[in-house]
Amino acid sequence: MDKSALLGSVSVVLVLLLVQSCSTVRAQVDGDNYRLPNNSYPLRYDLELTTYVHEDGSERQFRFDGKVKIELIVKDDRNSSITVHYRQTTITHVKLWSLFANGTENVLLDDDSSFTLDGRREFLTVTPTSLHVGTLFLEIEYYGELRKDNAGFYRSSYVDDTGRTRWLATTQFSSTDARHAFPCYDEPGIRAPIGLTVIHGEQYMVLSNNLPKDSTKGPLEGYQRTVFEDTPVMQPYLLGIIVSDFQGIPSAMDPRQSVYARYNAIRNGEANFILEAGTKILNILEQYLQTPFALPKIYQVAVPDFAAGAMENYGLVTYKEEKFFYDSQSSPMKQQHEIATVVGHEFGHQYFGNMVSPAWWSYLWMKEGFARFFEYFAADIAYPELKIRETYTVQKLQNAFDLDSLGSSRPMTYYVNTQTEIANVFDNIAYDKGGSIMRMFQHAFGPDTFRQALINYLRDNAFTGANPENFAWAIQQAIDASPTTALPQGVTAFTVLKSWTEQSGYPVLHVSRGNNLQVTLSQERYLLKTVDVTGSTWIVPYNFATSRNPNFDTTTDTRWLLTNSTVLPPEGWSSADWIIINKQQTGYYRVNYDERLWNLIIMQLQRNSTIINNINRAQLIDDSLNLARSGRLGYDIPLRLIASCLVSERNYVPWAAANQNLAVLVRLFSGSAQLDLLKKYLLGAITPAFADLGLITQPSDDLFTRQAREIVAKWACMMGSQECLYRAANIVQQSVEQDQTQVDPDLRSAIYCYGLKEASKDVFLAVWTKMQTSKDQSLRSDLIYALGCAESNELKQLFLNTSIADEANGLNYFGQERERIFSAIYSNGRNGMQIALNFFMENFRKINELYNKGNFGGRAIGSAITGMAKYIVDIELNGHFQQLIETLKQEGLLRDTDILRALEQSSENLQWVRTKGKVIENWLQALYPAPTEEPETTTTTAAPTTTTTMHSLELQPSSQEGQVQL
8 A cells, every 4th residue: 555545544544533533522412411401581681781992091991791680481490490601701699589469579599609600511500599480580790801802792993094993892692602791591592682771981882783762871970871672582692782983874765774884984985885785685685575674773884803704683784894895996896796695694684593593503504594595686686787696506506515525514404512513513504505405495496486485484483493394384385375386296395305404415416318318317425535325315306408498597397306316208309419407506416417418518518608508507617527526427528628618608607616626626636747737728728718808807897707807817827827927917016116006906816816926025015014004804805815825935934924923013913814814825835735734733822812813603723724624635744734633633622523524625635636636647648748759839829629429539729829629
């Protein structure tokens, strides 16, 4: 056995041991319940918070004082205690009482000691001398500190125009951090209205879920007391509080809506687009769902330090600044897409997650999957010119495939218990797969039936916690009432839903056509590395287009694959006709064809690719490369398909699929001696598009044209186009020498990256300084990525070192940016990965402290390790990587689920290099034979492609520059 095979085997053994370890941990955790006892539940909260965040430099500036009174019901007195959640607060006094018939208090407990604290489970348990069934009142006094890690009740800041740091207090309670601001029943299925009072500096204002009903002088000099109307009956993590000096702008179209942010950003009109988007999208949702918004107002607020992309607090949506601001002069047009979709997501949550919540975190997809669906659906209706709905597959569905193809993937419905387990399920399975299943159902059941199902679901479960059975029943009601939608005999909405939510992974459909023209469809679970031995099957909706009937628009003509396989009789097609299953990739599965069908599809792409829908062209690229990666298809098919497609492709959607998948291919192939041949081949396919699209954005260009140009420019430079590299370097040099010269916003990510590739230290530092001094978080993000592209090891190390340097050194980083620096280094070349590995091993404690300040859920270490695993492509790197994993595991800094994913990914990479990498090397060497003593000259630099027969390949490079033909 060679050394690489041995290390691959070691990885497999480690994965198996970890699976066993995880099973043991699960068994132990199941015996230690982190769920609250169900002997009591809240009727309402009255919460009073005092914050001193405006007192610059005072000892108590970041302290807060709290008092919460919980009216509750004891429904079972066999447990003689009441338990609520708390976190990182000091409890100073507890009082428990009931009321006599005449309204006087019957005090059961009133002291500072008759309670116990379980810090691990975060339980505060009150134990009176007696407890009876009925209504009680529990009052708890406490104090705490505004946190530094962007979670719970925390501190944030910005620098105003005078250079002064302005502090604010804000909240991020999802998923389990409401308990930091006040003791409560901090579970998603436990609801009660909240009455809020905030005592704050009079020069500051307070925003919360509802409108303020009273504002009076506070108990301290210079303080104000603001009292809010009650929230709806809701779970504690939806409470939002912001104490700041922000300024607001009301909507001219909807009096319920306003936006708030720091004054030096909002005054320039940079919040106008998100205000417009919110107004449009709320109106769309109210009409589509036939359900009015439950609160009298909804505000959108930009928070300078924010770990998540956004948060759906009921009536008070908070955002990361880069997801909030848009400047028509300096922002890329794709920022409109980013903002519209995040508004669609968070406003979708106002219904799915807020009005109806998952009964427990095991059903997280029941809020995140719905929100992901509306993210694209509602935003597309609001801004049809952006073609947002067309991008779902390449931005979300294919992204979900990546994680869901691993053996360590989890089902959508997945039991969780501890805080760590809850944080772990906020992943692409809950979000992207969940949204993909909603999208599939919309097309399979039909848009009218699906819409009615959502209306039923909201109507029947409003202001409660729901489970999948509730959703299935809403679907079934809609199907039963529909004259056009029907399920196969013996199939119900529940069995369809269960098929997709209670088992891991997804299917690949194999399509073959025999000499009798019958088409056989069969399914198996798609796994990237291993073969499924469980015999998993799904209830799969499918449809198809053919060369005789190339109608890709009608996606509701659904049939159902209920078993392992089925046979379709001839439906007017001949042996020369192609067939494409899964129109617009509305179904959550891959499709593989027999060799003849693949070749017929390739021939159509060469003749006229636009006959095939752009989403399906993207599907063909994504499916073919991943089927080859998993060993189900030879690499000659996807390599020929890509060249055939991209030469004439100008649509963003197929280019987005190529961008993601070719990045994987080049990454895995990066250690090959034949890498230059692969670059030559791909550059030939890319050059025609680069020649057409160029590096200049026209004012009339739509978003798809701009996005396609950005991808094409990136790949032209990456594959070695001297024109692209020269122009990028020249543009960056000019922008540094002439400080007012702006790099095209729509191209700046690619231009800065490849312009800095061979840049001098002076140019590098000039761009770094530009990033440090900018208040535009979107620009800062692009520049951080670009700075990681520098080839110099010295500059890579210098940049990495800044990610763990203290702010006292004059550095200006937002919390999430430190982790991005690390990602920018390890994702750019083997040297970058080696430097990143060494840096991580030497500084993991500092990394854990600083990177987690900007990581939603405190998962910075796990995110880094699972991200790095994708770039482990040789034995030496793998050895260092496994040493790092072992160290982090021993330190308790790495979760078993992340270790499993990382080792499975790195092991798969090494196996690919040993096997499929060699196949591609041979294919390229046959395509580009080594020159003889008298090499034949050629007049083309385009990638040669092949004439398709069933048994032979004939190379016919065109004599025309930049063209490929069969």
